Amino acid sequence: MALQAIRYERGSLSILDQLLLPHQSIYIDVPDVSTAWNAIKTMQVRGAPAIAIVAVLALAVELHNNDNASQSAPSILTEIHSKLDYLVTSRPTAVNLGDAANKLKTLTEKAATATESATSESVVAAFIEAAEHMLLQDVEDNKAIGRHGALWIQNAVSKTSDIRVLTHCNTGSLATASYGTALGIIRSLHANNSLSHAYCTETRPYNQGSRLTAYELVHEQIPATLITDSMAASLFSSQNIAAVIVGADRVAANGDTANKIGTFQLAIVARHFGVKFVVAAPTTSVDLNTENGAGIKIEHRPGWEVLVVSGPTVTNNPGNDSSNVEVNVHDVRSVKQAANGIGVFNPSFDVTPAALIDAIVTENGVVEKNADGVFPMHQAFK
Numbered sequence: 233m234a235l236q237a238i239r240y241e242r243g244s245l246s247i248l249d250q251l252l253l254p255h256q257s258i259y260i261d262v263p264d265v266s267t268a269w270n271a272i273k274t275m276q277v278r279g280a281p282a283i284a285i286v287a288v289l290a291l292a293v294e295l296h297n298n299d300n301a302s303q304s305a306p307s308i309l310t311e312i313h314s315k316l317d318y319l320v321t322s323r324p325t326a327v328n329l330g331d332a333a334n335k336l337k338t339l340t341e342k343a344a345t346a347t348e349s350a351t352s353e354s355v356v357a358a359f360i361e362a363a364e365h366m367l368l369q370d371v372e373d374n375k376a377i378g379r380h381g382a383l384w385i386q387n388a389v390s391k392t393s394d395i396r397v398l399t400h401c402n403t404g405s406l407a408t409a410s411y412g413t414a415l416g417i418i419r420s421l422h423a424n425n426s427l428s429h430a431y432c433t434e435t436r437p438y439n440q441g442s443r444l445t446a447y448e449l450v451h452e453q454i455p456a457t458l459i460t461d462s463m464a465a466s467l468f469s470s471q472n473i474a475a476v477i478v479g480a481d482r483v484a485a486n487g488d489t490a491n492k493i494g495t496f497q498l499a500i501v502a503r504h505f506g507v508k509f510v511v512a513a514p515t516t517s518v519d520l521n522t523e524n525g526a527g528i529k530i531e532h533r534p535g536w537e538v539l540v541v542s543g544p545t546v547t548n549n550p551g552n553d554s555s556n557v558e559v560n561v562h563d564v565r566s567v568k569q570a571a572n573g574i575g576v577f578n579p580s581f582d583v584t585p586a587a588l589i590d591a592i593v594t595e596n597g598v599v600e601k602n603a604d605g606v607f608p609m610h611q612a613f614k
């Protein structure tokens with residue numbers, strides 16, 4: 233069964249606490265907007281699409297469970313818009329939440345003003361239905377990304393089997409409503425028997441690749457190997473890697489792509505080795521209002537995330553079989569691993585210039601550069 237990061241039914245939302253993975257699978261309730269804001273900020277939920285969906289569903293749950301009957305339609309509209317604005321402040325780089333908030337503002341504005349008989353309840357009902365639709369739509373979009381991306385890679389490398397790929401960042405069921413974006417393409421390649429091996433990087437913050445992506449690859453029984461972020465050039469020089477597949481937190485109008493820190497350097501290394509570089513992103517991650525990467529705000533995280541690691545203690549010495557370490561989940565400790573006094577530079581994302589990207593895969597198909605070497609990103613919205 234696929235991992236499920238988000239559990240929702242009308243009036244109730246819970247999320248898999250991603251700070252506890254991969255050693256503990258514990259769902260926490262998200263009954264309201266302020267719990268959602270904190271869960272996003274502290275990375276209990278992460279991944280651009282998942283963040284957006286959890287935020288809007290949390291507001292849907294809060295609205296469903298509150299007694300709004302005495303409020304007027306304009307008053308509930310103001311409340312919804314200000315709560316959406318607040319949610320958008322949780323993390324700045326991914327555009328999906330801002331995109332969802334804008335769509336829901338437009339929709340509720342229409343619901344509140346379309347007829348004179350609009351009530352707070354009709355506005356709330358319109359909001360809840362639209363938020364629930366976003367959850368379902370994200371899964372469909374990811375499956376389409378998986379199909380388009382797998383086919384593009386097969387054609388680009390003229391192979392339908394024995395394809396090896398490297399992925400960076402966290403883009404599977406944990407980062408989306410389900411199925412995943414970049415990991416959705418890997419899932420599709422695997423389902424087609426085209427994939428021989430997937431490599432994943434450790435990826436910061438909190439080593440999301442070794443904790444989350446690796447966990448999902450193991451869970452899905454996709455043949456996979458973990459490397460540190462600094463091993464990509466070594467990997468490319470020793471293995472026949474067909475493509476690097478990454479997700480996106482925001483794709484600008486020219487194709488410049490903000491994604492998990494380290495994506496840019498992987499693109500440089502991939503270009504050196506002639507390895508295809510593929511971005512997988514739903515159109516909710518494409519921001520035509522941002523001209524290029526210079527306009528994307530990059531989140532910086534606290535330095536202690538680099539200085540300190542936390543995790544459960546180890547209870548056995550597995551010798552050479554380091555993949556089977558037993559852990560004591562009841563004894564979680566933090567370990568300082570850097571010298572006292574050292575400064576830390578900790579951007580959470582970087583921007584890969586469009587020039588280093590070969591294909592941008594959305595649910596509507598694959599956008600490639602035109603004869604002028606430019607990504608016509610508007611074509612993603614057909």
Ligand SMILES: CSC[C@H](O)[C@H](O)C(=O)COP(=O)(O)O
Pocket residue numbers: 277278279280281326400401402403404407408413437440479480481491492580
């Ligand atoms: C699934 S889309 C891309 C992801 O949002 C992104 O690359 C990523 O790794 C998630 O970042 P995070 O900092 O964990 O929210």
